[in-house]
Amino acid sequence: MPRVPAEPETPQPAAGAFSCTPPSLKELFLGFSSVGLSGFGGVLPFARRMLVEERKWLSPEDFNSLLGLCQFLPGPNVINLSVAVGARYRGVAGSVVAVLGLLGGPLLIVLALGALYSRFGDLPQVQGMLRGVAAAGCGLLVATAWRMGLAVSAKRVFLPFALLVFVLVALLRWPMPVVMVGLVLLAATVAHLYRKHHGAAG
Amino acid sequence: MALLADLFFQFAILFCVAFGGASALLPEMHRVVVEQKHWLDDATFTHLYAIAQAAPGPNGLVVTLIGWEVAGLPGALAATLGMCLPMSIVIYLLMRHWHRFAGHPVQLAVQMGVAPLAVGLVAAGAFMIGQAAGLAWGGLVLVGLVALLQMHTRLHPLWLIGLGAAAGLLGWV
Structure with a gap:
């Protein structure tokens, strides 16, 4: 992680900027529109391709750093990322435009599908189809959870936390905000001690 | 108006604890939207x-659809704004x-x-959807099959959704 010395409050931090010319509002909108419409079940890989490889608005290091922030904080990660990129180049207006670009197209599609559902949702064929899609989505989530589980470091210490969350949230139906606030504190404390004991290698 | 404000705040609170993306939020969305608010x-x-x-598009758009179903277009916008706004402001400041x-x-x-924790939440999301759908044996077989195909092949997820x-x-x- 490169440590940049504290920079003065400039509206458009140029330090570490990768692009020669900062994108205009229109370019931000169009760039994020292409991202929003390209992915099914998650658009993060497309966001990286657009930002780093195609338009070169961020260097790979900048991308990782910003994504680190967006994944560190709760909330919709890709939306957070578009806010950060928009803000970096065009301030508040840039953020708004980037989010509108990202969500605009998919929002219209989803609303059109919602209208179709209001009209035809009672048909048994439609209901059957949607149940099938939900089951497939459930399978995709199982695969995602499995893959995320494999990526967890020090599994013997930390995977019990995954089990605990599952029991509290899925089986006992505790409210998630309560569970998360408690367990983030607990898990972070354990992680802190673990890192101390293992020379911060994890 | 009260309903719109409620939609906004419920989703705003939800996304302030959303670690692991929108899929991780499914159990809590279900708890609030189906069990608590009916x-x-x-x-x-x-x-x-x-x-x-x-x-x-991003996974979070299920929020837009829920808003739409509950209170039409204004509902869709209120729910979507609730999802985006609070953390956007935090990101902007941080x-x-x-x-x-x-x-x-x-x-x-x-x-x-x-x-x-995110692993547990995503697994809970899968459980929640399976349970809400009331899957029979055929459905459970499909869940297993899709999970295996997704883990062991490079098939595009859209094919699995089509399946x-x-x-x-x-x-x-």
């Missing part, structure tokens, strides 16, 4: 999730200072601790 029933919740799955905090022991500890739609249309799920 805005939707199990079947409709499942259907809306399926529609969002099959549409392009991004300038992030490079000083990144790599700090506290940040690394939180990052390490949150990862397994699900076909199986559902044939009444196997």
Whole structure:
């Protein structure tokens, strides 16, 4: 992680900027529109391709750093990322435009599908189809959870936390905000001690 | 108006604890929207999730559909805004200072601790959807098959969603 010395409050931090010319509002909108419409079940890989490889608005290091922030904080990660990129180049207006670009197209599609559902949702064929899609989505989530589980470091210490969350949230139906606030504190404390004991290698 | 404000605040609160993306939020969305507020029933919740799955764009748009179903277009906008706004403001305020905090022991500890919690939440999301859909044996077989295909092949997820739609249309799920 490169440590940049504290920079003065400039509206458009140029330090570490990768692009020669900062994108205009229109370019931000169009760039994020292409991202929003390209992915099914998650658009993060497309966001990286657009930002780093195609338009070169961020260097790979900048991308990782910003994504680190967006994944560190709760909330919709890709939306957070578009806010950060928009803000970096065009301030508040840039953020708004980037989010509108990202969500605009998919929002219209989803609303059109919602209208179709209001009209035809009672048909048994439609209901059957949607149940099938939900089951497939459930399978995709199982695969995602499995893959995320494999990526967890020090599994013997930390995977019990995954089990605990599952029991509290899925089986006992505790409210998630309560569970998360408690367990983030607990898990972070354990992680802190673990890192101390293992020379911060994890 | 009260309903719109309620939609906004419920989703704003929800996304302030959303570690692991929108899928991780499914159990809590279900708890609030179906069990607590009775805005939707199990079947409709499942259907809306399926529609969002099959549409392009970020996963979070199931929120838009829930808002739409509960209170039409204003509802869709209120719910979507609730999802985006609070954390957007936080990101906007924090991004300038992030490079000083990144790599700090506290940040690394939180990052390490949150990862397994997200795993549990996504697994809970899968459980929740399976339960709300009331899957029979055929449905459970489909879940297993899709999970295996997703883990062991490079098939595009859209094919797996198509597979699900076909199986559902044939009444196997």
